[in-house]
Amino acid sequence: MKTTTADKRENWFNRRGWRDVIIGAPYVWLIAFFLVPFLIVLAMSFATRTPTAPPFSFGGDHPLLNPEGYARLFQDDLYLRAFLTSLMNAGFATLFCLLIGYPMALGLTRIGRGWRNILLMLVILPFWTSFLLRVYAWMGLMGSNSWFNKLLTGAWNGLVPVDWAVRSIPMMNSNFAVVLVTVYTYLPFMILPLYANLEKLDRTLDEAAMDLGSRPSRVFWDITLPQSIPGIIAGGLLVFIPAAGELVIPSLVGDAGRPMIGRVISDEFASARDWPMASSVAVALLVLMVLPMMAYTHYQGRAEGRERAEGRQ
Amino acid sequence: MPLEPELQRGGPGGAAHHSPRPLSQTDPFIRVENVSKSFGTFQAVKDVSLTIEKGEIFALLGGSGCGKTTLLRMLAGFEDPSAGRIFIDGQDMTGVPPWARPVHMMFQSYALFPHMTVERNVGYGLQHEAMTAAERRDRVREMLELVQLAPYAGRKPHQISGGQRQRVALARALARAPKLLLLDEPLAALDKKLREQTQFELMNIQDKTGVTFIVVTHDQDEAMTLSNRIAVMDKGQVRQVGTPTDVYEYPASRFVAGFIGAITFFEGVVESLGDTARIAVPDFAGPQATGTVQARPTAGLKPGQKVTLAIRPEKFSISRHRPEGPNVLAGVVRDLGYFGKDSLYRVALPSGGLVSVHAVNARRAGEAERVADWEDAVWLSFDPSAAILLGE
Ligand SMILES: Nc1ncnc2c1ncn2[C@@H]1O[C@H](COP(=O)(O)OP(=O)(O)OP(=O)(O)O)[C@@H](O)[C@H]1O
Ligand SMILES: [Mg+2]
Numbered sequence: 001m002k003t004t005t006a007d008k009r010e011n012w013f014n015r016r017g018w019r020d021v022i023i024g025a026p027y028v029w030l031i032a033f034f035l036v037p038f039l040i041v042l043a044m045s046f047a048t049r050t051p052t053a054p055p056f057s058f059g060g061d062h063p064l065l066n067p068e069g070y071a072r073l074f075q076d077d078l079y080l081r082a083f084l085t086s087l088m089n090a091g092f093a094t095l096f097c098l099l100i101g102y103p104m105a106l107g108l109t110r111i112g113r114g115w116r117n118i119l120l121m122l123v124i125l126p127f128w129t130s131f132l133l134r135v136y137a138w139m140g141l142m143g144s145n146s147w148f149n150k151l152l153t154g155a156w157n158g159l160v161p162v163d164w165a166v167r168s169i170p171m172m173n174s175n176f177a178v179v180l181v182t183v184y185t186y187l188p189f190m191i192l193p194l195y196a197n198l199e200k201l202d203r204t205l206d207e208a209a210m211d212l213g214s215r216p217s218r219v220f221w222d223i224t225l226p227q228s229i230p231g232i233i234a235g236g237l238l239v240f241i242p243a244a245g246e247l248v249i250p251s252l253v254g255d256a257g258r259p260m261i262g263r264v265i266s267d268e269f270a271s272a273r274d275w276p277m278a279s280s281v282a283v284a285l286l287v288l289m290v291l292p293m294m295a296y297t298h299y300q301g302r303a304e305g306r307e308r309a310e311g312r313q
Numbered sequence: 314m315p316l317e318p319e320l321q322r323g324g325p326g327g328a329a330h331h332s333p334r335p336l337s338q339t340d341p342f343i344r345v346e347n348v349s350k351s352f353g354t355f356q357a358v359k360d361v362s363l364t365i366e367k368g369e370i371f372a373l374l375g376g377s378g379c380g381k382t383t384l385l386r387m388l389a390g391f392e393d394p395s396a397g398r399i400f401i402d403g404q405d406m407t408g409v410p411p412w413a414r415p416v417h418m419m420f421q422s423y424a425l426f427p428h429m430t431v432e433r434n435v436g437y438g439l440q441h442e443a444m445t446a447a448e449r450r451d452r453v454r455e456m457l458e459l460v461q462l463a464p465y466a467g468r469k470p471h472q473i474s475g476g477q478r479q480r481v482a483l484a485r486a487l488a489r490a491p492k493l494l495l496l497d498e499p500l501a502a503l504d505k506k507l508r509e510q511t512q513f514e515l516m517n518i519q520d521k522t523g524v525t526f527i528v529v530t531h532d533q534d535e536a537m538t539l540s541n542r543i544a545v546m547d548k549g550q551v552r553q554v555g556t557p558t559d560v561y562e563y564p565a566s567r568f569v570a571g572f573i574g575a576i577t578f579f580e581g582v583v584e585s586l587g588d589t590a591r592i593a594v595p596d597f598a599g600p601q602a603t604g605t606v607q608a609r610p611t612a613g614l615k616p617g618q619k620v621t622l623a624i625r626p627e628k629f630s631i632s633r634h635r636p637e638g639p640n641v642l643a644g645v646v647r648d649l650g651y652f653g654k655d656s657l658y659r660v661a662l663p664s665g666g667l668v669s670v671h672a673v674n675a676r677r678a679g680e681a682e683r684v685a686d687w688e689d690a691v692w693l694s695f696d697p698s699a700a701i702l703l704g705e
Contacts, residue, residue, distance in 0.1 A: 207391055208424035210411045212438035213489065222437075226428045 038286070045069050045279035055273045069280030079264065079281060083288070086261040089175055090244035093182035094190075097239045098232065100183065101190035105231075106224070108191075109198045120195070123188050131185065135252050138181050142253065144168035177253040178260070182243045189242075190235040197231025198224070233296065241289050261285055340403065342367040342525055343388075343493060348397030350383050357383045359549040360397070365542075370519055370526040372536035375546030376572070381529040382421070384546075385495050388527065389418045402492055412441075417491040421498045423482040425470040431481050432457070432466040438489040456484040459518060476507045483515075487522060496528045500535060512538055533573050537561070545569050567703050570623045576701075577668050579622040586610050589639075589697050594622055597642045599663030607639040608700035621703040626671035628699035631658060631684055632692050641694045644668065646685045658685065660693060668693065 046065040047056040058064055073079045104123070108116055126134060141148040149168050157165040171177055201224065209219045247262035254260065259267070261281065268278035341364035350358040358380040365371045373381045386392045388399060390411035399406045406414060417438070425434050436453040444452070457463045460480035465473055470481065479499065486494055499515065500508045516539060519526050530536050536543050537557040544554045545568075553565045564570035567578065581594040590610035598604025606622060614620065635641060647667065648659035658670040670693060672684065685691045 202422075202424070204420055204422055204424040205426060207411070208418070208420055209426070209437065211389055211391075211416075211418045212485070213412045213441035214437075215410075215412055223426060 041279045041282055044275055045283050047276045047279075049274050049276050054275065056275045066276065069277045070284070072277065073280060073284055079261075079284075082259050082261045082264045083285075085175065085258050086244045086246075086285075087288075089178050089182065089250075089260060090240050090246075092179045093186065093243045094236050094240040096179065096183045097187050097190040098236065101187055101194055101235065102228075102232075105191050105194035105198050108195050109201075123191050127188070132248070134185070135181055135249060138177075138184065139172065139253055142171040142177055142180075144170070144172075172253060173255050175255060175258070178246075178250050178255075181249045181253050182239075182246060185249065186239040186243055189238040193234040193238060194228065194231040197228050197234070201227050237293065244289065245285060341365060342369075342402060343527075344400040345384075345388075346398045346400070348384070348387060348394045348399060350380070350387060350392060351395045357549055358387070358394075361546075361549075361551050362397075363544060363551065363554065365525060365527065367525055368523050369542060370516070370528060370540045372540035372543045373527065373529045373546060374531065374533060374536040374543050374573075376531060379546045380549040381531075381546060382497055385418070385497055385527065385529055388493070389416055389495055390414050415492040416495060417486040417489060417493075418495040419482050419486045419497065419499055421501065423470075423478050425478055425481055425485070427470055429469070430466065431462060431468050431470070431473065434470065434481055435484045435488050437485060442489065452488060456488045459487070459521070460484045460514075475502055476511065479503065479511065480514075483518070487518070487524065490522070491524060493525045493527065496526060498529055498531070500530075501532075508535070515539065537573075545572060547572070562701075564623070564701060564703075567621055567623070570701060570703065574625060575669055575671070576623050576625050579624075579666070581606065581620050581622050583614055583616050583618045583620055585616055586614060590614065590702065592620060592622055592700075592702070596662055596664045596666040599643055601635075601643045602641060602663075606700060607697040608702055609698050611702045611704065614702065614704050618704060623701040623703060624668075624695060624699055626657070626669040627673075628695050629668070629670040629672075629693045630695070631660070631670050631672050632694075633685065633689065635692050636694045638694050639697060640700070641692060643690065643692055646687055646689045646691055649685070649687055656684075658691075660691060 043058075044056060046067065046069075047058050048063075048066045048068070049055060050057045108119055108123075111119065140146055143149060145168075149171065153166060153168050156169065171180075205223050205227075206219050209223045210216070214222060244260075245262045246260065247266055250260040250263055251266075254263075265278050265281050265285070268274045268281065272278075343363070343365040345361055345363040345365075348358060348361045349356060361380075361384060363371075373384060375381050383392060387394050388401075388406075390406065390409060390413075394407075401415065426437065429437070432453055435456050436449055439449045439452060442449070453466075454463065457466055460483055462473075462477060462480055462484065465477060465481075470478055473481070479502065483496075483499070486496075496515075500511055503511060512535065515526075515528075528536070528539055530539075540557065542554060542556055543560050545552045545560055547568055553560055553569045555563070560569055560573055564573065570576050571578070579594050579596045581592040584591040584593050584605065587610070589607045592606045592608055594604055594606050596604075597606060608622065630636065642662060644660035644662045646658055647661045650657040653674070655671060655673045658672065660668045660670055662668060674684075678684070
């Protein structure tokens with residue numbers, strides 16, 4: 001066979017080396033920008049705080065590995081409460097994102113092509129304005145003199161007995177405000193993976209279930225929902241993990257007396273200049289987030305392995 | 314919905330041999346009345362009327378896109394007819410949603426629920442029946458045994474073969490004992506051997522359960538072997554309804570004749586009518602033949618009328634010597650396909666027209682002693698009853 005230039009070019013592209021480069025690139029990325037920084041933080045979490053620059057040292061008149069930071073995580077209930085507040089706010093935010101996002105994602109799959117693209121655009125559109133701007137907008141809306149607050153207050157006062165009436169609803173600087181703004185900010189991260197999952201589902205399965213006697217609501221519980229669990233998990237993780245570590249939203253609209261964990265890390269680094277402590281909290285947060293994910297992946301892998309084994313019997 | 318009585322019917326007659334059973338002359342079980350369906354400006358089904366008897370296997374046969382699936386989906390309730398009405402067991406189905414119809418469908422893609430085991434798939438419809446858990450389990454067992462899949466009850470659909478999936482789909486559709494089972498190309502995904510085997514299984518199951526089947530297919534052999542009656546569809550219309558013999562031997566139109574089986578058409582003019590019609594066929598004229606053909610007359614023909622004469626390849630006899638009889642024509646073998654048990658010849662007539670001839674190799678013959686070989690002059694003959702006259 002005669003080798004043409006096109007063949008040669010193709011051979012050049014098909015060379016083993018290229019494949020290795022392509023496979024290797026994400027690993028290099030992860031090592032350079034995740035693993036190495038993580039190792040630095042991990043090392044720092046075992047350092048000792050010193051009034052030097054940088055404000056930590058290893059060894060010297062202290063033990064080489066100083067676990068004091070981790071010990072303080074359990075001694076000072078500031079950290080424990082911050083973790084709990086974070087998990088709770090992130091949990092509620094994830095739940096509401098799911099409750100709002102699921103019907104939206106499902107609706108997107110059931111609508112005509114033309115509308116679907118327009119609506120998908122609208123889901124992504126908020127990303128085009130600055131995140132900070134959007135949070136400030138919410139601060140304006142929630143403030144006690146805003147039309148939004150007045151509207152809600154009016155509605156509330158109209159509905160409840162007179163002695164429950166209020167002058168304005170205190171929304172700002174509360175966990176409610178944090179959850180509200182987090183839901184608003186992270187909703188697309190729930191909708192998009194759910195949409196991708198639901199869109200792939202075979203609609204003839206719905207018809208088959210209806211044909212076998214199930215009403216549409218029943219079809220949803222029996223057919224659609226079980227098949228969308230991977231999408232729910234993906235969306236849930238995409239919302240929950242960043243929401244738990246969120247710094248900006250709780251700083252701007254949250255309750256300063258009950259900080260979330262992101263705020264604690266930031267304060268330890270910047271105000272207290274206790275880098276080892278900040279690193280300990282950060283490592284603990286990471287472990288807290290990663291462990292459930294690893295458990296899930298492990299369980300999933302085992303379930304698949306079991307199914308495959310059963311299939312072979 | 315009664316479960317057991319449906320299963321009992323069919324009774325001891327359920328032998329492997331399947332021939333059209335005599336059907337009752339009472340009210341039709343399914344009546345499709347002038348049903349049309351339009352998608353926008355496109356008419357997928359045009360004014361279709363059909364009646365189907367209880368216990369029948371009824372085939373919808375037609376080319377791709379002729380509206381078979383659309384008609385089936387209207388019977389199942391997934392599409393509303395744009396016009397016309399459908400009655401099932403005397404009940405008007407207009408506005409009845411799919412989940413309330415006594416009709417189950419076996420989907421072309423099987424549509425098994427991937428997250429449920431075979432057992433739960435088969436039992437899915439039973440959750441809507443007033444049954445105890447034990448009765449439900451028994452019914453699922455019974456269905457799995459019917460399709461010989463009991464050992465696979467605990468598997469997921471992706472862990473079984475294509476043929477097994479098809480049987481799960483069948484068991485699931487039968488579990489609630491529907492009055493009517495719709496099968497959309499049930500065997501299309503199977504290979505030839507499995508398909509033949511499954512055809513007989515389907516017929517057996519139909520015999521055992523007595524459920525009325527409507528089978529969509531674009532495979533004419535499948536329609537012929539499976540069904541009691543066939544509706545041949547074209548461009549949204551039903552062109553002919555009849556038994557397999559009817560549509561094969563007595564096609565009502567050139568379309569049906571050409572769609573079912575191989576056939577050769579000749580143009581002719583009616584010379585005279587009587588006990589046998591005489592048709593002048595220019596293609597048949599030649600130095601050794603008159604060009605006049607004797608055929609069994611069909612109703613509605615008039616002398617002088619143009620007709621199409623259609624003859625199936627197996628109706629011809631082929632020989633080297635001039636045979637006796639009324640319809641004899643001479644030709645030259647242009648092409649020859651030898652298949653062992655039979656041979657296919659393409660014979661050129663003096664007029665230039667080509668005729669397909671299908672002959673069983675009844676005698677054992679070596680290559681030298683063949684009935685006819687390439688470029689041999691041969692004689693073709695056919696019985697007057699073999700010619701189909703189409704006076705369109
Ligand atoms: N939802 C729809 N919208 C528009 N046109 C449709 C729709 N469903 C079917 N059609 C059209 O109606 C015609 C008949 O379709 P149908 O699916 O009934 O064909 P079919 O006979 O089942 O063909 P096949 O053998 O290929 O399955 C086709 O031309 C198809 O394009
Ligand atoms: Mg079809």
